[in-house]
Amino acid sequence: MTAVRATGVGAPEALLRSMFDAAVTAADPAVRIPEVLGPSDWAGERTIVIGAGKAAATMARAVEAAWSAAPAPRSSLVGAVVTRYGHRVDCERIEVHEAGHPVPDGAGERATRRILELARSAGPADRVLALVSGGGSALLVAPLPGLTLAHEQEIGAALLRSGAPIDEINLVRRHLSLVKDGGLAMACAPAPVRALVVSDVPGDDPAVIASGPLLADGSTRADAAAVLDRRGIPVPDEVRRVLAGAAPDGPPPHVPHEIIAAPQQSLEAAASVARAAGVTPVLLGDAIEGESREVGRVLAGIAAQVRRHGQPAGAPCVLLSGGETTVTVRGEGSGGPNVELLLALATAARGNPVHAIACDTDGVDGAAEVAGAVVTPDTLDRAERLGLDPEAALAANDGHAFFAALGDQVVTGPTLTNVNDFRAVLVT
Missing domain, CATH: 3.40.50.10180 (Glycerate kinase, MOFRL-like N-terminal domain)
Incomplete structure (x- = not known):
């Protein structure tokens, strides 16, 4: 499995990747x-x-x-x-x-x-x-x-x-x-x-x-x-x-x-990794469904509630969820449900940035041979410097191309298991 970029306090992207890896291993x-x-x-x-x-x-x-x-x-x-x-x-x-x-x-x-x-x-x-x-x-x-x-x-x-x-x-x-x-x-x-x-x-x-x-x-x-x-x-x-x-x-x-x-076992394995790192895990559910972009916006809202009011837990905490979201295809881009969710999350979290990962546990998000991607507090700033428009990418269902340009894809290859999508939103 390839490593994702680890930056910031406590290398949060490395922690997110460790949680995803634990989720996959639990389903082996x-x-x-x-x-x-x-x-x-x-x-x-x-x-x-x-x-x-x-x-x-x-x-x-x-x-x-x-x-x-x-x-x-x-x-x-x-x-x-x-x-x-x-x-x-x-x-x-x-x-x-x-x-x-x-x-x-x-x-x-x-x-x-x-x-x-x-x-x-x-x-x-x-x-x-x-x-x-x-x-x-x-x-x-x-x-x-x-x-x-x-x-x-x-x-x-x-x-x-x-x-x-x-x-x-x-x-x-x-x-x-x-x-x-x-x-x-x-x-x-x-x-x-x-x-x-x-x-x-x-x-x-x-x-x-x-x-x-x-x-x-x-x-x-x-x-x-x-x-x-x-x-x-x-x-x-x-x-x-x-x-x-x-x-x-x-x-x-x-x-x-x-x-x-099953997905719940994988979420619990990820939660154990979070606790060991001194981060409070909040399990939102193993059966979350709906339009990917709407779920991404909801997760951004919960992360904002954590930062402003310490609910449902105080920072540092990680919002863990599983299930299977869907994409209604409107554009001609290359994007699966996990990267679509992350695009919506990043845009909705503008001004309240978070670290997040969303990947399919089988290593394939949609039709692309990419598990998913990560979002960092500087995702939108880096995108702007590269001339990338996240709103346009979202409208075109083009999440994979967006995160590929940023170097923030998560590529695992076939994991040889499948307990659906894994999402972690880290609020520090």
Whole structure:
């Protein structure tokens, strides 16, 4: 991971980066998975590993390591998972496929066919271990009969541009797919299935993570159609016919889900770093949603309240939050939700400057291979000297270009986990 610039009293940017690093480490599947696996996972004829998400490959490797360390007798181990391009981790027994995210592609469709093949091969003497993490909704691609990959791509891209929150996007995805909304659980029957989950959604609802491949959420195709209508998404006739039709009969079989990493754990790890540095942590929540620019302005307002009135804590303190904010795309710039939030925060905090970091814990903010950025008390002054206009950058959704010009991007590369966005606003 590259270091960010550390300046000012107590090197506040270095402290912010230490908190982000602690948040990512707390969500590392390589640490968590050995703690939850046991002899029963290797008790069948075969342990079949299937999975999808940005953390799927590193989860698969951790499963392989736990299997190798297990005493004999043990099951044979086979499997296949799909992860985002660039997030591959090589395994010996479990196939690792890479595919497109956030818009699905043909590689994802082929990988999903292989995962379904393995799932359907499972018998009652086997054990299925499902590895689910954020990003799985786009990576698992199996259009319902009558639909094609192009339909999923078109609808998904339009929803992303609309600024729809992730729960609405995933609600639509689940009702266009053969494998979501419990479809993968149906494919595994009658084998017993256990799901290990890295949560990237507000509330940690396993029915929402990756659009619930092993768990239905009770929503309907009519609900999905209502989201598309409310967001003004053009709907092809084929999609409209599918959403107007009847859903498959019967609920999927029950699959126990265990959340092994979640945003709250990461916020608490960051809070421990802050306390060790003599800074009071204020956890604002792990499920904050809304327009990125509006959340940035709210955070600036809370920071001002700290400085003026010592509420909700006195300085020095750090405002910690997680969740997933969204961007309604209006401009043609390069910018994800974290850098958009920081742009709004910096402009709203003019006259009451703060230090802040906002990054995606998977290392990818929006579609850019950049985790996020930092804001410093002199961000606006340095921007002015370089001829940069933060308001214009915000209007153009061009946060990545803005922070790149300042040298204030945070570039980690793939972190191989994903518990959503991490934000820390330090008031000194």
